[in-house]
Amino acid sequence: MSRIERRFAALREEGRAGLVTYLTAGDPDRGTSSRLFAGLSAAGADLIEIGMPFSDPMADGAAIQQAGQRALKRGMTLRRTLAMVRELRCADDATPIVLMGYYNPIYRYGPEAFARDAVSAGVDGLIVVDLPPEEDAELTGPARATGLDLIRLATPTSDDQRLPRIVEGASGFIYYVAIAGITGTRSADPASIANAVDRLRRFTRLPIAVGFGIRTPEQAAAVARAADAAAVGSSLVQRLALNLDAQGRAKPGLVDAVLADVRALAAGIRSARVG
Amino acid sequence: MQVPNTFCGGPDDRGHFGNYGGRFVAETLMPLVLRVEAAYAEARSDPSFQAELDYYLNHYVGRPSPLYFAERLTRHFGGAKLYFKRDELNHTGAHKINNCLGQVLLARRMGRRRIIAETGAGQHGVATATACALFDLPCIVYMGATDIERQKPNVFRMKLLGAEVVPVHSGTATLKDAMNEALRDWVARVDDTFYVIGTVAGPHPYPMMVRDFQSVIGRETRSQLELAEGRLPDTLVACIGGGSNALGLFYPFLDEPSVAMIGVEAAGHGIETRLHAASLTGGAPGVLHGNRTYLLQNEDGQIRDAHSISAGLDYPGIGPEHAWLHEMGRVQYVSITDREALEAFQLASRLEGIIPALEPAHALAQVAKIAPSLPRDHLIVMNMCGRGDKDIFAVADHLGVRL
Structure with missing residues (x-):
């Protein structure tokens, strides 16, 4: 059983949904970023999503675009992202780690070498935003061979004809993008999210995480009533950005401020439903 | 490398020219891209579509x-x-208008009322704004803030033609960022928007479609x-x-x-x-x-x-x-x-x-x-x-x- 499967099984036992937190690797600098990732699990994150910075993140809004720019400016690379995961893995062998980003850095690294190095660093899954099922064979092959989950995205525009194609060969969980739009902009209403999750469940038995537009503990709780996990990214990244000085350096309270938000989100989710 | 029988046969049905091309877009956009592909395939084999395009190429473009x-x-x-x-x-x-007219006619055929485009120098933006003025469609042009500074006359032209020019400050604030921003717009406005890409790039069918029009x-x-x-x-x-x-x-x-x-x-x-x-x-x-x-x-x-x-x-x-x-x-x-x-x-x-x-x-x-x-x-x-x-x-x- 993979870490992702074990974690979702444990959540089912507990009768609650999970919290997936997103932060960009190396934002605002490697030291601060490492301390953030190291604190997430204790603050209540059930799955850790780590953004791989990319110069041209076409599915992301301003907050995550700027996070990537900050990280790249400080010399973040895909290799260093993997090194950061390796370090994190030494301290925590249970929490699933999913890398999220765009295909070009992986393509440049070499899909096979990347899958191999990612697994050996302790990565459990990959979300590659610009790699739809039509194009992802070159990564699913190496990912499957190494035991890495390639997590597929479903969206409000994925209709009943398309969903079978998306869930076929998917593993880990399905990431439902709650809005037709980019990260950190609008929020979907809880009723439409619940409908969408019900519809997805007709096509797959995999756990369903919902992301995009979830900012507050209340919104996370609402999603937690319908889905298996709620993913929060932009609002955490914005909290981080609010704790930078004029030169873009971390102010002393940054890590605590972000982790306090994570604790509030985790509390929201834990209050949502009882098995 | 094997030499093919024809160099004109591409792309394959997945939009690949050998190892290149394809459809590397976010899942939200995939259904849209597939719809453009289907609509273009239909238009391409419809003589009335070509006749309408020819009419405007002759009488409007010259x-x-x-x-x-x-x-x-x-x-x-x-x-x-x-x-x-x-x-x-x-x-x-410039040659840009050949393609813009083709795509805007296709957008009309698909019932899309809102046109977006990216532009670098502003030529494609001007050509798209022109076609939109001609067919009374709202036009939003994304342009890097750096390029807006370098290409003021074209910015003014687009505005005269009724287009809205949106400055893009993200990344390096140039053409590639304008294209990112146009894609972000499209993802958020999937129901009514057509993206007019200015060159033989982007997800299939754009490289083929723009080539055909040019x-x-x-x-x-x-x-x-x-x-x-x-x-x-x-x-x-x-x-x-x-x-x-x-x-x-x-x-x-x-x-x-x-x-x-x-x-x-x-x-x-x-x-x-x-x-x-x-x-x-x-x-x-x-x-x-x-x-x-x-x-x-x-x-x-x-x-x-x-x-x-x-x-x-x-x-x-x-x-x-x-x-x-x-x-x-x-x-x-x-x-x-x-x-x-x-x-x-x-x-x-x-x-x-x-x-x-x-x-x-x-x-x-x-x-x-x-x-x-x-x-x-x-x-x-x-x-x-x-x-x-x-x-x-x-x-x-x-x-x-x-x-």
Whole structure:
């Protein structure tokens, strides 16, 4: 059983949904970023999503675009992202780690070498935003061979004809993008999210995480009533950005401020439903 | 590498030209991209669609554009016989309008009421805004904040035409970021919006569709040269940013083995300086903006900024069909520096009374390199794909002239 499967099984036992937190690797600098990732699990994150910075993140809004720019400016690379995961893995062998980003850095690294190095660093899954099922064979092959989950995205525009194609060969969980739009902009209403999750469940038995537009503990709780996990990214990244000085350096309270938000989100989710 | 029976058969049904092209977009966009593909396939086989496009190309754009024997330049070079395909005489001053009209007619056919586009130099933005004014459609043009500063006249033109120009501050605030922003807009407005891409790049079917719309350039050239000389050209030369004017000229000749083709990329300050826009000469395969192609990028797969004196060539990628033609060896790709292009710019102005855009000035600089040593019966056709009015200020600046 993979870490992702074990974690979702444990959540089912507990009768609650999970919290997936997103932060960009190396934002605002490697030291601060490492301390953030190291604190997430204790603050209540059930799955850790780590953004791989990319110069041209076409599915992301301003907050995550700027996070990537900050990280790249400080010399973040895909290799260093993997090194950061390796370090994190030494301290925590249970929490699933999913890398999220765009295909070009992986393509440049070499899909096979990347899958191999990612697994050996302790990565459990990959979300590659610009790699739809039509194009992802070159990564699913190496990912499957190494035991890495390639997590597929479903969206409000994925209709009943398309969903079978998306869930076929998917593993880990399905990431439902709650809005037709980019990260950190609008929020979907809880009723439409619940409908969408019900519809997805007709096509797959995999756990369903919902992301995009979830900012507050209340919104996370609402999603937690319908889905298996709620993913929060932009609002955490914005909290981080609010704790930078004029030169873009971390102010002393940054890590605590972000982790306090994570604790509030985790509390929201834990209050949502009882098995 | 195996040579195919035809160079005109691509792309395959998944939008691949060999290893290049494809549909590398977010899942939210996939259904839209598939819908554009289906709608275009239907339109392409509908004679009434082509007839409507032809009507506007003839009566509104002013096609066919002349094929002009550049006699004084031919004498000046003292070798090959040089013709210009004069797409700079089109309405709006460049080849871009050929494609914009086609896509906007397709958008109308699909019932899409809101048009978005990206632009670098502003030529594609102006052409899209023009087509939208003609058909009474709201038009939003994304343009890098840096480019808005460099291309004020075109920004004003777009506004006069009724378009909204949205400055893009993200990333490096240039064309690639404008394209990112247009894709972000499209993701958020999936129900009513059509994205008019300006070059032979982006997710399938765009590279094929834009090529088809621009191929009118090559088809006209073929029949015009047949009339003038009674035969095929020997060499075709065109500049390449994304590569739409070049592919438009080349495509109808790809299966004529006697016709040599040269695509001219922008070498900026020189390939060795890294300040250039030559994706094939100085880049590597990668995935960006919906397709796999050659890209300017670093070791980590981060996209590098392009540099060229010509804003229209200032793009870190190239159309996927060019990437494939490059690897097949069917088209030769070379590069020309800012300095060489500036010289050619002045040469055409002085000797032919044609002020070229800086983009085709790159093509002419390549012609200047090869024409002198070619025999007098060697026929070169160069695509004069845009006129230079927009570049007057930039050129004056580079020549140290204060206007």
